[in-house]
Amino acid sequence: xxxxxxxxxxxxxxGSRGLIDTTQFVRIIIQSLYSLGFNRAASSLxxxxxxxxxxxxxxxxxxxxxxxxxxxxxxxINSIPGIDSSSLINASYLIxxxxxxxxxxxxxxxxxxxxxxxxxxPLGVDSCRVHRLAQxxxxxxxxxxxGSMGSTVQRRISLFLDLVEVLPPYIRVPSGRxxxxxxxxxxxxxxxxxxxxxxxDITLFEDHKCWPEQIPSTCSQVLLEHKNEVWFVQFSHxxxxxxxxxxxxxxxxxxxxxxxxxxxxxxxxxxxxxxSFLSWSPDDTMLIxxxxxETSKLWDVKTSTLLATFSDPKRRxxxxxxxxxxxxxxxxxxxxxxxxxxxxxxxxxxxxAWEGERIPKISDLAISSDGRLVIGICSEKTIWLxxxxxxxxxxxxxxxxxxxxxxxxxxxxxxxNLNSEEIHLxxxxxxxxxxxxxxxxxxxxxxxxxxxxxxxxxxxxVASGSEDxxxxxxxxxxxxxxxxxxxxxxxxxxxxxxxxxxxxxxxASDDHTVRIWMAxxxxxxxxxxxxxxxx
Amino acid sequence: MGLLFLQSLPGPKVFKxxxxxxxxxxxxxxxxxxxxxxxxxxxxxxxxxxxTMGPSEDRHLMTGxxxxxxxxxxxxxxxxxxxxxxxxxxxxKYKEGRFVLEKARVMKIG
Numbered sequence: 350x351x352x353x354x355x356x357x358x359x360x361x362x363x364g365s366r367g368l369i370d371t372t373q374f375v376r377i378i379i380q381s382l383y384s385l386g387f388n389r390a391a392s393s394l395x396x397x398x399x400x401x402x403x404x405x406x407x408x409x410x411x412x413x414x415x416x417x418x419x420x421x422x423x424x425x426i427n428s429i430p431g432i433d434s435s436s437l438i439n440a441s442y443l444i445x446x447x448x449x450x451x452x453x454x455x456x457x458x459x460x461x462x463x464x465x466x467x468x469x470x471p472l473g474v475d476s477c478r479v480h481r482l483a484q485x486x487x488x489x490x491x492x493x494x495x496g497s498m499g500s501t502v503q504r505r506i507s508l509f510l511d512l513v514e515v516l517p518p519y520i521r522v523p524s525g526r527x528x529x530x531x532x533x534x535x536x537x538x539x540x541x542x543x544x545x546x547x548x549x550d551i552t553l554f555e556d557h558k559c560w561p562e563q564i565p566s567t568c569s570q571v572l573l574e575h576k577n578e579v580w581f582v583q584f585s586h587x588x589x590x591x592x593x594x595x596x597x598x599x600x601x602x603x604x605x606x607x608x609x610x611x612x613x614x615x616x617x618x619x620x621x622x623x624x625s626f627l628s629w630s631p632d633d634t635m636l637i638x639x640x641x642x643e644t645s646k647l648w649d650v651k652t653s654t655l656l657a658t659f660s661d662p663k664r665r666x667x668x669x670x671x672x673x674x675x676x677x678x679x680x681x682x683x684x685x686x687x688x689x690x691x692x693x694x695x696x697x698x699x700x701x702a703w704e705g706e707r708i709p710k711i712s713d714l715a716i717s718s719d720g721r722l723v724i725g726i727c728s729e730k731t732i733w734l735x736x737x738x739x740x741x742x743x744x745x746x747x748x749x750x751x752x753x754x755x756x757x758x759x760x761x762x763x764x765x766n767l768n769s770e771e772i773h774l775x776x777x778x779x780x781x782x783x784x785x786x787x788x789x790x791x792x793x794x795x796x797x798x799x800x801x802x803x804x805x806x807x808x809x810x811v812a813s814g815s816e817d818x819x820x821x822x823x824x825x826x827x828x829x830x831x832x833x834x835x836x837x838x839x840x841x842x843x844x845x846x847x848x849x850x851x852x853x854x855x856x857a858s859d860d861h862t863v864r865i866w867m868a869x870x871x872x873x874x875x876x877x878x879x880x881x882x883x884x
Numbered sequence: 885m886g887l888l889f890l891q892s893l894p895g896p897k898v899f900k901x902x903x904x905x906x907x908x909x910x911x912x913x914x915x916x917x918x919x920x921x922x923x924x925x926x927x928x929x930x931x932x933x934x935x936t937m938g939p940s941e942d943r944h945l946m947t948g949x950x951x952x953x954x955x956x957x958x959x960x961x962x963x964x965x966x967x968x969x970x971x972x973x974x975x976x977k978y979k980e981g982r983f984v985l986e987k988a989r990v991m992k993i994g
């Protein structure tokens with residue numbers, strides 16, 4: 350057994366910068382060994398290193414408290430080096446209060462009054478507390494609720510625990526201290542990791558670092574089925590289907606296979622005008638497509654048949670629509686000749702409508718995932734938030750025109766693309782202020798409707814198309830893009846991130862193609878319909 | 885080319901592009917009706933929408949040297965007029981940042 354002199358000969362400071370005091374380090378190791386249950390290891394570490402888990406004052410204080418020697422408690426506390434006066438007062442107050450209660454409990458009122466008078470009031474604590482203690486003198490029953498929580502031993506133990514909270518931490522190492530320190534370090538590494546996309550087990554053996562390949566970076570497939578510009582693309586909520594719509598007046602549903610290949614399923618034909626917008630039902634069984642200046646159609650996904658056409662006797666143009674979470678009602682916004690927001694069921698019957706002079710022209714509409722908040726983009730520059738069905742409203746004005754809107758999957762945030770080549774991120778709440786939570790820049794946008802989306806695990810990334818045929822990906826905390834994907838030859842109209850597979854991204858472009866981007870995999874040639882090209 | 889983002893103007897009186905009928909300028913943004921453009925009479929307007937701008941050029945107009953950008957309708961690419969970027973004469977400074985809209989290329993609605 351090495352003698353305890355050896356602790357002197359060891360380094361007194363650890364770590365590359367000499368920040369860690371060896372004695373403190375050993376104490377927290379001993380404490381975590383005790384808490385894990387390795388009592389023998391802990392006590393042999395104590396004797397080997399000569400460092401005791403609990404300081405001398407701790408043991409003395411424990412002894413004094415348990416035996417009720419209050420005077421020596423106070424003198425022990427006073428002898429603690431480096432204690433500041435407010436902790437001293439709080440600790441003394443706790444000790445004398447316990448003494449006071451015990452005296453009352455045993456019926457010695459005169460000594461109790463003396464304690465109150467001589468020891469507690471000179472401390473200078475909050476006078477209401479002192480007065481309440483005086484009240485207990487008079488009303489013994491009131492004290493019965495607060496004072497006698499169990500036997501004397503239990504009360505003294507809880508007094509000791511309270512004391513330890515008030516005194517400086519080196520008297521007694523806070524429980525779970527080592528675990529807390531390690532956890533803080535790991536969390537800090539994880540949050541500063543730029544490309545953290547695929548959830549990975551945290552290992553303590555090396556610093557956590559994600560590589561740029563963990564977000565979608567290579568084009569694995571190019572889908573060529575559309576015959577004209579592809580304007581909109583979106584994954585279903587369960588990530589198993591992809592829908593794309595094009596100015597060739599068709600929409601195509603694709604299946605996402607288990608090996609991450611995207612396969613053509615069916616083409617939805619029937620529109621006479623280019624399809625500008627489509628929306629998956631929350632249960633992914635139905636799809637609504639909106640023609641540009643034309644009626645909307647409802648399709649069944651499994652059988653790819655047309656279920657209903659939302660036509661209108663007044664031939665109104667439906668500019669956008671949003672599903673309610675129950676998948677049985679749809680909220681639509683229409684314009685020309687008059688602006689109208691209406692709810693309709695799956696057969697096209699109008700259930701409820703807001704119309705009139707005051708209703709503005711709504712270009713984009715969305716419903717939060719719990720169905721309680723409706724967001725609309727009115728007159729291109731205003732964001733309108735409204736609690737549904739009737740409730741508080743909030744109107745936020747933007748400086749420049751808003752071209753598109755997208756919600757995050759957890760329903761907490763939304764992003765809007767502006768004409769001024771910025772994307773603004775805001776919190777989805779009727780009670781927020783007007784300030785923007787985050788701004789993302791770097792992409793190009795001027796004339797066309799460019800759409801963006803949230804994505805990645807935990808929705809921590811934002812991706813957007815751009816007029817310079819590139820796809821930009823940002824981390825939510827940072828204004829500049831962390832990744833730019835090149836491959837399309839014309840403007841990228843819309844991007845969508847697979848909600849179930851955070852390593853997969855799809856983009857739609859005017860070059861008639863839909864491209865699938867994967868994280869960290871090599872593009873593979875395939876001989877299926879819609880052969881993929883290695884770009 | 886993509887889904888064009890077209891702004892629509894409220895208000896009863898607007899000017900629309902004669903070819904493709906998208907909104908171009910609100911009537912109440914007119915500053916002066918006495919201008920002449922390349923194709924005849926023109927307006928000086930504060931604000932136009934749904935346009936794309938051409939490159940900056942130095943041109944000698946009736947009122948002197950100016951730096952202008954031609955403006956085109958973003959939908960049908962028709963030349964609608966120009967924007968004054970910089971005027972070199974002090975008396976012409978009021979035109980900077982404003983647009984000239986050719987009467988022959990737009991039609992008034994309302």
